[in-house]
Amino acid sequence: MPEVDALILGYSHLAQLPREKEALHALRKIASLVKPIMRARGWKVGTLAEFYPDQQNLLGINENRGQRICLRLRYPGDKNQFLPLEQVVDTMLHELSHNVIGPHNAEFNALWDQLRKEYEALLSKGYTGEGFLSEGRRLGGSRVSRDEARRIARNAAEKRRTLNAGSGQKLGGRPVPAGADIRRVIVDAIERRSIVERGCGAGGAKNDQEITALADQATKNGFQTKAEMDEANDRAIAQALWELVQEDEQKEYGASYIPPTQANPTGNGGGSVGPSGSIKREAPSSPPVPVRSKPPPIRQHPNRPVSRLVAENTAKKSKILPTKTATPPRIPSSSKPSPPVAPNPPPPSTEPYLTGWTCPVCTLHNPIGFLACDACTSERPPEITQKIAEADRKKIVTTQPTGLGSQMWTCSRCTTMTEDKFWACQTCGKIKDRS
Helix, strand or coil, X not given: CEECCCCEEEEEXXXXXCCHHHHHHHHHHHHHHHHHHXXXXXXXXXXXXXXCCCCCCCCEEEECCCCEEEECCEECCEEEEECCHHHHXXXXXXXXXXXXXXXXCHHHHHHHHHHHHHHHXXXXXXXXXXXCCCCCCCCCXXXXXXXXXXXXXXXXXXXXXXXHCCCCCCCCCCCCCCCCCHHHHHXXXXXXXXXXXXXXXXXXXXXXXXXXXXHHXXXXXXXXXXXXXXXXXXXXXXXXXXXXXXXXXXXXXXXXXXXXXCCCCCXXXXXXXXXXXXXXXXXXXXXXXXXXXXXXXXXXXXXXXXXXXXXXHHHHHHHHCCCCCCCCCCXXXXXXXXXXXXXXXXXXXXXXXXXXXXXXXXXXXXXXCCCECCCCCCECCHHHHHHHHHHHHHHHHHHCCCCCHHHEEXXXXXXXXXXXXXXXXXXXXXXXXXX
């Protein structure tokens, strides 16, 4: 039994390009894949259109919060080849997020992550779009009951779970090829997300007039197709699968579960939103150390040497507090000259201590001693090396006593001061120029 499902009112594909029927089929397929996600939030799209902009990295635009969404279906430079459906669906989820949030901020990313998680969960239950259970054949003329729809949905989910059992892959995703570098796989996933973000016309990349002009050009050159009535049975089974996905989310989050609704489309934000609805911020790696108003009393024992830090505190205290000048101890006469007394070290720097560096390519946080990124093997940026060198130089000036200038050498690349017994710079690895 057909039933009007006015989530997407019409389609527009570029009929003058080759394989135009496949383009229209791709638009309908993408729409059917995301309809359960749209239906839960009450989202609607006026026209889902194909466009082929001159800007090669432009993948999608959203005009006026869903009035028109345009997607790139074909590779730039080759109109005969279609982009992978998985990538275009990800772009569609990105553009749908602009129905409620404009800029690419933390709230937008949380919503996008939630949509992606729900989409993968639907795939894991066996959902592949409208008519997914019948392989193109109708389920019958009569409308199925709610219980029958849930039974069919559970059978489909169980069948998909059996097929995926032992595959070693995340449900809804693709398996990692044998012999592939897992770090490269992670970097590729990060890069795909970055490509979609850079390929979005919204979020400040283009103004409203430019987006409207692109959408007008796409629909002007496109062939308009009115959305057909959806089968009520397909919609009922898709809704049953959606409810199974939400049951899994309730089990995962427990009391913190937030159902996605029209008023709160972000839900749990793919795991980044708590019960209060706010975006979780990354907690510091270690709690801050409370600062004492007064230093603890120093207890000196004749058999225990006083540490350098205690000696520094004592020296600072003697400089700050006015005390009576003490008579210096008598030095016994000797033919050997007494060693020079090390001056008080300068006060410690207030700059934060460097514990690592972030790769500008894949955003992985690497240990401070790594000269290249552990994930994507990109070389450490020179400015980071310079900061590390400056921090090491300040540390050497603070800790080294006077009289050791002849035992140090300066790296000609990063200006780090290194002890003469070392042949290579401990910051950048350069061999010293002369011995």
